[in-house]
Every structure is written in C-alpha cells, then in structure tokens.
Amino acid sequence: MDPRIVFVLSHTQPVGDGAEDLKIIGIYSTEEKAQVALGRVKDQPGFRDHLEGFEIAEHVLDRDGWTEGFFTA
Numbered sequence: 001m002d003p004r005i006v007f008v009l010s011h012t013q014p015v016g017d018g019a020e021d022l023k024i025i026g027i028y029s030t031e032e033k034a035q036v037a038l039g040r041v042k043d044q045p046g047f048r049d050h051l052e053g054f055e056i057a058e059h060v061l062d063r064d065g066w067t068e069g070f071f072t073a
Helices: 031-041
Strands: 005-016 019-028 054-060
Touching: 005 031, 019 031, 031 054
Parallel strands: none
Antiparallel strands: 005 019, 005 054
16 A cells, blocks of 8 residues: 555535535544544534535645635635
8 A cells, every 4th residue: 555645534514605614533544444433433413413424535645635726706
C-alpha cells in the first residue's frame, strides 16, 4: 500500500438554506481503520439520526485537493 494514501472519515449534515455542517471525524492509515471508527461513532447522538451523512474518502498526502478558486452565490 502507498504510504501517502490516507482515508478521511467525515460527516455532513444540511443546516438550512443550502448550507452544510461538515465534521472531520478522523484521518486513518487504512480504509479498515476508518470503517472501525465509523462503527464507534455512528450510534452517538446526532450521528445516529443522520447515517446518510457519513463518507470515507481516499486522499493522497502532499497533493492539492482543491485547485480552483470559488465564488459565493
């Protein structure tokens, strides 16, 4: 496995007017460790009511993930 690859466990929940509340739960060296962490938090208050908000995303260290600017609508 490439040591530059990490797995980010996050949770996103809509908060109204198109806005979202993003929580980075943790960054893990393997997808399996991220899945175990998900198992630890999914029954906690708030999370258990919004299970669809969980995501595990693979990222490469030392690489830009957002390369364009942004605008506010």
